[in-house]
Amino acid sequence: MSIRHCSRCLYPETHPLGIVLDDEGVCSGCRVHEEKDFLDWDARFELLREMVRPYRSASGLVHDCVVPVSGAGDSFFIVDVVKNRLKLNPLLVAYNKQYNTPTGIRNLARLRTEFDCDFLQMNVSPASVKAVTRASLRLMGSMYWHCIAGHTVFPVQIAARFKIPLVLWGAHQGVEQVGMYSHLDAVEMSRKYRQEHDLMGFEAEDLLRLESGLAERDVLPFVYPHERELAQVGVRGVYLGNFIRWDTKAQHEVMMARHGYEPLAQQRTFDAYNHADSFHYSGVHDYIKYLKHGYSKVVDHACREIRYGRLSRDEALGIVECYQAVEPNDLDMFLDWVGMAREEFFECVNAHRNPRVWSKNGSEWRSRLFWPEAGSDRELPGCGYLTGATRTVSKSRRSYVLIGRGWRDEEGNARD
Template sequence: MKICNRCLYSDLHPLNITFDEEGVCSGCRVHEEKDTINWKSRFEKLKVITDAYRNQSGNNYDCIVPVSGARDSYFIVHTVKNVLGLNPLLVTYNKQYNTDRGIRNLANLRVQFNCDIMTLTVNPDTVKKITRATLRKLGSIYWHCIAGQTVYPVQVAVKFKIPLIIWGAHQGIDQVGMYSHFDEVEMTRKYRKEHDLMGYEAEDLVDDFDSIEEADIVQYAYPHDKEIERIGVRGIYLNNYIRWDSKAQHEKMIGLYGYESAEQTRTFDTYNDVDCFNYSDVHDYIKFLKHGYGKITDHVCREIRLRRLIREEGIVLIKKYAKESPKQLKLFLDWIGMTETGFNFILDQHRNPKIWFRNDNWEWELKNPDPFFSESLSERLIDKVKLERVEDRCEFRISKNKRPDYKDDHYILIGKGWPGN
């Protein structure tokens, strides 16, 4: 296994990260663009693009903005409405693993920005059926969330003839350097299928074994290319035009609008996924079982590149969090109707054999339990390419809980959110 000499991603990354002659990964190299791009000029280009989509008659929205109860939703809506001056229609796919804080954040978002919002809540029985299928086929409990979050905005765009969809950051740019900022990559069906959906479109799930019929996947089906072309739907990413810094953006939104953060199970980042019981918990643990790494590595690499962590600190954090057991597994198993033994049996089929092996006791072990141990062999090269810290500390805030007496111990399908409390 090869580890990047600057951040801590390995060459076994599922998005096919690459390395140059100095042992620096493609994600780090593309990230260097953030310090050289004229972002003022890029933002002016964004304004030209979005101005062309303003609804002059006032009888429709200017654009669609996909949102959730976390991530970069607040920053995106703030930028679209308060900075660019557009009139967005917010759309959200109900992931059904909702936390109380996430429901409240979403309600507060709608109220703070005074925006219309459309929500898709798929029949829970259908969601469970699809999740059982994707867990078996792909080792994923989150396929339905990603599929819904990426297709529902497109469906709404076609139905209501709103051609512009504004997304936040494209992980192919911001994480692994699959594209340059200068490529100005836009949302495509192809990328969504191959990377976000692990090669499976909704139609691919239909089969007798999982009892999934055509009617079950309608809400996840991508509109036909002719419909896309007829409306002229395009999805742009803000991180092509704005220097993306998730931590700084969240802290601004906490200050301006009262976005709520929360401690997470398997990472130090308290901002990104507070809306979901599973994303930084069961889902991320599955990622570790399949690929040998989790969100902690994603977050450490991000903060190293943004010069808030140094590499040695990142290694300590990865060792602290990477093997952390999920806290919400029983909640998920009760929801889907599965035993822990069955859950583990299924996931064992999806472990990467380049990363995991069975020992003499038939227990799973990492082939390289400490991939950073042998790095002394290349310390000179690491010192040559490492980034210096620019901030004294890399601290993530935990905001005041607006409902401290509420026991948040079950998924909330639909909730009012209690904004302003």
């Protein structure tokens, strides 16, 4: 049975977040993206300004909101909007994903000091993180469950604990990628969406119930606060992307010029701006995505660039051809950390391949999607990313930065 792809971007109808193709073969993600070009974004920002007004402290001495951040992504842009445009006093919070690069450590230090904000970080025991990661690989074929769970739960835990009801997030993945909602819906962060999509259906309590090797202390940091506790505080999670014309490439370039954000070339995609903080997001984690769903992060990035008119569909297909099936060079690094043999790792991942996408002939897996199966050495379109594209990462450092310096030195440099 053939699998249809969007006639405008590259997404297949088997996208794990769910996607709809209309009578013209255009996907729901492309249709919702069209809103970016006709909504009155100045008016929408004023709606946001009025929405956050009741949360602003009269004295300015207490925290008005919680803002999740990392050493990558759109964190610099988000904090710039919150502090300099909305005039709020944010408490910055971060989950330590433990796959940290020196670049990510430097960016996080620069973020904290550049914007002069208070900061809290969740640091879970490495032994617990490894146990949870082994469990998530078996249960859902994911090495990144703990990163997503920690990043989405810690801000909510802090909001409830310190009675700061407003949590400000960046863009909503379901809006940006697949058009699950319109910008006008102004959907807010919810436990239901987090569980079903971000966490692939598994809450922390599910891991504890299904994996005999886990202890309660291993999963406790990832447990979402009870609805009763959230209701008592009035916690709500607002996505800035519903009120700002979100363009992560343009936003990063402004932050690089204004605040010194540091990009990092990636081995499986041309986007050097996002996920500069992780050794594995665009490496092993992305390769797992390809093995499970038949497409990888370069398709996400290429679809985004098509929608903004910065790539043609043919150029995007050429980029996918060059990157998609390339095996990352950080797998041994991860396996050594997590304590798992290569054979066991692939057994875990192969058990979670989408049967609609993949078929097996003997020992060979075959994809029903139209992506080429091997990389190419031909020159790639530059896509306008300032560091260019690369398919290799440095092997000079083969260990994570668990904890790094959290401030900049006297010369203004943030060091790991």
